[in-house]
Amino acid sequence: MKQHLHDHPGVHDALYARKPYAEEVGFALERAPAADRALVVGCRTGEHVRRFEAAGVEAVGVDPYPALIEHARERSDSTFHVGGLPELPVDGAFDLVLAPFMTVNRLAADELEPALAALADRAGEDGTLVLDTGEYPDMESPTLRTASGIETGEEEKEGAAGSGCALFEQFRRSDGREVRVESVVLHGESWFADGHELVEFENDEIGTRLADLGFVVKREDWLPDPTTTAESSVFVASR
Structure with missing residues (x-):
């Protein structure tokens, strides 16, 4: 079923207004302090991109939902593309690649390997990749x-x-x-x-696949996020 929330960027932004965008961007930049160019995969309405801009980092955003990308373009002069994993519509390498909003969990099970390969390719030989993943509780009530x-x-x-x-x-x-x-x-x-x-990938599976792509991988505690009930982790992968 299509996610109709992504057709309503104003509603989306209201529901995610408390997401710690600035803190997530700050976390990523602390792991890649020399970054001049960043790619945000799963950028939604561009809030992470705008905060990279404010930090003096050139940023490009990618998201599969046209309404969200249109909204992002209205509020930022940065470059935004409609598209998603594993076929990213962006060429070249970036100093820092960020995949927030548990983007990896939105993949089909057989898309994980090519998606991580695409992220690794955009991170280049010396880049850093930061992505978060979720563990989702089985809930008796909403x-x-x-x-x-x-x-x-x-x-x-x-x-x-x-x-x-x-x-x-x-x-x-x-x-x-x-x-x-x-x-x-x-x-x-x-x-x-x-x-x-959603697919709840094992953390060990993600870590192993990133290591096989030539990264040194660390799994860290992610920032508290009041906009989700999922238990989240973050992978920091560098070369």
């Missing part, structure tokens, strides 16, 4: 997250700009490491339902 202050474009005016929104979300393990995410989003006087699959 969680609730609320937000206010939706920025709404012309195409989203039905529902009233500046109104609040709410997300009801539940994880269900469907088969082994596959997790089904079901949610309902209320915004203004409108609502929509979403459903999508």
